[in-house]
Amino acid sequence: MKKRVIGFLSGLCFLLAALLFVLTGWYTKRFDTSFAGLLFTLTTPMKGVGGGFWADFLPAVLPSVLISAAVYLLLHILLRSEWIGKQLRLPEKAERIRRTAGKWLPALSLALLLAVCVSGFIRLHVAEYLRNVNAQTKLYEEHYTAPDTVAVTAPEQKPNVIWLVLESMETTYASREDGGIQPQNYMPRLTALAKENISFSDTDKLGGIFSTNNTNWTMAALFAGTSGLPFAFPVDQNSMNKYTTFAPEITSMGDILKRDGYRQVFLCGSDGDYGGRALYFRQHGDYEIHDLFEARRRGEIPKDYYVWWGFEDRLLFRMAKDELTKLTKGDAPFNLTMLTVDAHHLGGFTCEECGTEFSDRTANVIACTDRQVGEFVDWCKEQAFWENTVLIITGDHPRMDTILTGGMEFRERRVYNSFLNARKTPQGGTAYRTAVMMDLFPTMLSAMGYRIEGDRLGLGTDLFSATPTLAEEMGYEKLNDEVQKYSQYFIDHFAK
Numbered sequence: 001m002k003k004r005v006i007g008f009l010s011g012l013c014f015l016l017a018a019l020l021f022v023l024t025g026w027y028t029k030r031f032d033t034s035f036a037g038l039l040f041t042l043t044t045p046m047k048g049v050g051g052g053f054w055a056d057f058l059p060a061v062l063p064s065v066l067i068s069a070a071v072y073l074l075l076h077i078l079l080r081s082e083w084i085g086k087q088l089r090l091p092e093k094a095e096r097i098r099r100t101a102g103k104w105l106p107a108l109s110l111a112l113l114l115a116v117c118v119s120g121f122i123r124l125h126v127a128e129y130l131r132n133v134n135a136q137t138k139l140y141e142e143h144y145t146a147p148d149t150v151a152v153t154a155p156e157q158k159p160n161v162i163w164l165v166l167e168s169m170e171t172t173y174a175s176r177e178d179g180g181i182q183p184q185n186y187m188p189r190l191t192a193l194a195k196e197n198i199s200f201s202d203t204d205k206l207g208g209i210f211s212t213n214n215t216n217w218t219m220a221a222l223f224a225g226t227s228g229l230p231f232a233f234p235v236d237q238n239s240m241n242k243y244t245t246f247a248p249e250i251t252s253m254g255d256i257l258k259r260d261g262y263r264q265v266f267l268c269g270s271d272g273d274y275g276g277r278a279l280y281f282r283q284h285g286d287y288e289i290h291d292l293f294e295a296r297r298r299g300e301i302p303k304d305y306y307v308w309w310g311f312e313d314r315l316l317f318r319m320a321k322d323e324l325t326k327l328t329k330g331d332a333p334f335n336l337t338m339l340t341v342d343a344h345h346l347g348g349f350t351c352e353e354c355g356t357e358f359s360d361r362t363a364n365v366i367a368c369t370d371r372q373v374g375e376f377v378d379w380c381k382e383q384a385f386w387e388n389t390v391l392i393i394t395g396d397h398p399r400m401d402t403i404l405t406g407g408m409e410f411r412e413r414r415v416y417n418s419f420l421n422a423r424k425t426p427q428g429g430t431a432y433r434t435a436v437m438m439d440l441f442p443t444m445l446s447a448m449g450y451r452i453e454g455d456r457l458g459l460g461t462d463l464f465s466a467t468p469t470l471a472e473e474m475g476y477e478k479l480n481d482e483v484q485k486y487s488q489y490f491i492d493h494f495a496k
Contacts, residue, residue, distance in 0.1 A: 010106035017113040018068030024120045129484075137485035140493070143470055145228075145456040147251040152457070154260045155423060155449030158333040160389040161257075162324075162380070163444065165222065166369060168343045169395030169416045171208045172405055173366050179205030181406045186358065186366040189374030190416060193393065198419040198447075200463050204431045208414030210476055211397045213484035215437040216410070218339070219275035221396035226253040226284070228441035228458015230483040233495050246280040247494050253441055254285020256450075257335050265290055265323060267338040269316045270309035287337070290323060308349040313342040313369060317376050328385045343369055345401040362403045377420070390448050391420040394440065411480065423449035428466035435463055436471050436479065459483075 121127065173187045174180025179201070185191055193199075194206055201207030214230035215221055223231050227250050254264060264287040272278035272291030281287035292310035295301050300319060301311055320338050327334040342349045348365030353372070358364050373393065380386055398413040399405065405413060415437065424446055435443075442452050442462040455465040463469070471479050 010109045013106075013109040013113045015065070015068060017109065017116045019065050020113075020120055021116045022064045022068075024116075024123055135485045137482045137487050138489075139459070139479075139482045139485075140487055140489040143459055144489075145454065145458060147228075147256065147457045150453040150457070151451070152256055152445065152453070153451040155451075157388070157449075158260060158262070159421070159423065159448050160327075160333050160385055161335045161444070161448055162389060162391045163225075163335070163337045164373065164376075164391065164393045165225075165337065165339045166343070166373065166393065166395050166416065167218070167340045168345065168348075168397065168399035169366075169369070170398040170413045171206050171416050172398070172408065172413050173363075174206050179203060179207055181408065182363075182404070184358075186363045186404075187370040187416075189370045189377075190393070190418070193374075193377065193420065194416070194418045198422050198426060198430060199417055200426075200430050200433045200435055200443075202414060202432065202434055208416050209394070209435045209437060209439070210411070210471065210480075211413075211415055212436050212438075212476075212480045215483070216397045217275075217400075218396045219277055219280075221415075221437050222277065222337075222339075223247075223280065224437040225394070225440035225444070228438045228460035229490075229494060230438065230459075232483065232487065232490050234491065244279075246276055246283050248283065249496070250284070250494055252284040253445060254281060254287060254335075256445065258285045261332050262335045263327065263330060263332045264288070264335040265327070265337070267291075267316065267320055267323060267336065269295075269311045269313065269339075269341045281337070285335075290319065295319065309341045309344065312349060312351045313340045313372055314351050314353050316340060317372050320376065321379060324380075324383070324385065328383070339396070340369060343399065345399055345403075347401065347403060360404065366404070386421070390422060392444055392447060393418045393420070397437075411476075419447045422447040422464070424464045426464050428463075430463075433463060433469070434471040434476055435461075435469050436476070439463055439469050439471075 169187075169190070171187075172180050173182060173185075174191050175182050175185035178185055178191050180187075191206055194201075199206070200209065202210070211221070212230065214232050215224040217231075220231035223229065227247070229247075229250065233247075257264060262285075264281070264285045266272065266277065266281045266287045267290045268277070270292055272289040272293070278289045278291070281289065292306075295311060295315075296303050296305065300322075301315065305311060316338065320336065324334075324336060327336065342351060343362075343365055348362045350361060350365055351368065354364050354368040356364060358367065377391065377393075380389070380391060394417045395415040397415060398410055417440075438458060438460040439462075441460040442455065442457040443460070443464060445457070446452060446462045446464040452462055452465075455462040455467040459470055461467050461469040474482070
C-alpha cells in the first residue's frame with residue numbers, strides 16, 4: 001500500500017513538473033506581460049471570452065503533457081515493477097542498478113518539480129511582482145489631481161467626439177522606415193493619419209503611448225484613458241461585472257461630458273458586461289450600451305449570431321455609421337466610444353474582408369483593421385457632422401501575444417494614437433514625449449477645446465500643454481513600478 005502511495009505521489013510530481021514546464025514555455029513564448037499578466041490570464045472569467053485561446057493552448061500543451069505522462073509510466077514500470085524485473089531476468093548487477101534507480105525515481109520526480117518551480121519563478125519575474133504588490137506607494141497623495149478640485153471648462157461651441165479604440169493596436173506593426181519593426185508596413189492608413197494629423201510619439205517617427213502595469217488590458221486601458229487612474233482595485237482584473245458599483249467617487253471623462261450635456265454611447269462587438277465595461281460607462285456618464293446583445297435585440301444580427309468575441313469589426317463599423325447618423329439628428333453634442341476586437345489575441349480573427357497579401361495571418365488581420373479604419377475616417381469626413389467633430393484613434397494596449405513583436409519586451413512597445421480635428425495645437429510639440437494611457441484623460445478633453453486648470457487630471461497630463469507628464473518627471477520605469485504598488489489612498493478614495 002505504501003509503495004502504491006509513493007508511486008502515485010511520484011507520478012503526480014512528475015506530471016505536475018511537466019505541466020508547469022510546458023505551461024511556462026508556452027506562456028513566455030506566446031505572451032510577454034510578466035507574472036501579473038499570467039495572473040490576469042488565470043483569473044479572467046471565461047464568460048464573454050472569444051475564440052482563439054483554446055485553439056492555440058490545447059495543441060501546444062496537451063501533447064507534451066500526455067507524452068510526459070507516458071514517459072513516466074514507462075519509467076515506473078521498467079524501474080519499479082517487480083513483475084517486469086522477473087520477466088527481464090537481468091544480470092544481478094544490472095538488476096541492482098534497476099532497483100536503485102526505481103527507489104530514486106520519487107526523489108527525482110520531486111527534485112524535477114522543485115527545479116521547474118524555481119525556473120518558472122525566475123522566467124516569470126515573480127520576485128519583481130511580489131516586491132511591487134507588497135510595497136506601498138505615495139503616488140496618489142503626491143501627484144493625484146481630483147478633477148472636481150480644478151476648473152475643467154468646456155469650449156463655447158462643444159464639439160462632438162468619437163473615440164475609436166483599436167484592440168491591440170501598437171506601432172510595432174509599421175515598417176522600420178516609419179518607426180515600427182516590420183519589413184513592410186501593415187498599417188499604412190493609420191501611419192498616414194498619424195503623420196497628417198496630431199500624434200504623440202516617443203521618437204521623431206511613428207511611436208506612441210506607453211502601457212503601464214494596471215493599464216495593460218482592455219478594461220484597464222478604457223478606465224485609465226477616461227479617469228487618469230490605473231486599475232488597482234482589489235478584485236480580479238475582469239470581474240468588475242460582479243459588482244453593483246464601479247469607483248463611484250471618481251470623476252471621469254464621461255461624468256464631465258454628461259455634466260456638459262453630451263449624449264454618450266459605448267459600442268462594442270462583444271458582451272458589454274465583460275470586465276465591468278457596461279457598469280463603468282453607465283455609472284460614469286450614463287452611456288447607452290450597444291453591444292452583442294443589443295445588436296441582436298435590434299435585429300442588426302441574427303439572434304444566435306456569434307463569431308470570435310461576438311460580432312466582427314466589419315459589422316461594428318457598419319453599426320457605428322448607423323449610430324452616428326442617428327446621433328446627429330439630436331440637438332445634444334455626442335460622444336461615441338467604440339471598441340474593435342478582431343485583432344485580439346491569440347492571432348486575431350480573419351473576417352471575409354481580410355486579404356491574404358501577407359504570409360502571416362495576424363499581419364492580414366492588422367492590415368484589414370487598418371483598411372476598415374481608413375474607410376471609416378473617409379466616410380466621417382463626408383458627413384455633415386465632420387466639421388464639428390473631434391476623432392481620436394488609439395489602441396488600448398500592446399498585443400498580449402508575441403506575434404509580430406519581434407522579441408521586443410512588452411514595456412518597450414507603444415500604443416497607437418492620432419487626433420483628427422483637434423481644437424488645439426500641442427504647445428510642447430508631439431515628438432519625444434513620454435506618455436502613458438492615463439495621460440489620455442486630460443488630453444482627449446483638451447483636444448475637444450476644454451481648458452484644464454493646471455493641465456492635469458487624475459495622474460494624467462494634457463499632452464497639448466507644455467507641462468511634463470509624470471512619466472517624464474519620474475521616468476517611465478519608476479512610474480510603471482509605482483502604479484503596481486499597494487496604496488491605502490487608492491482603496492479609501494476610489495475603491496469604495
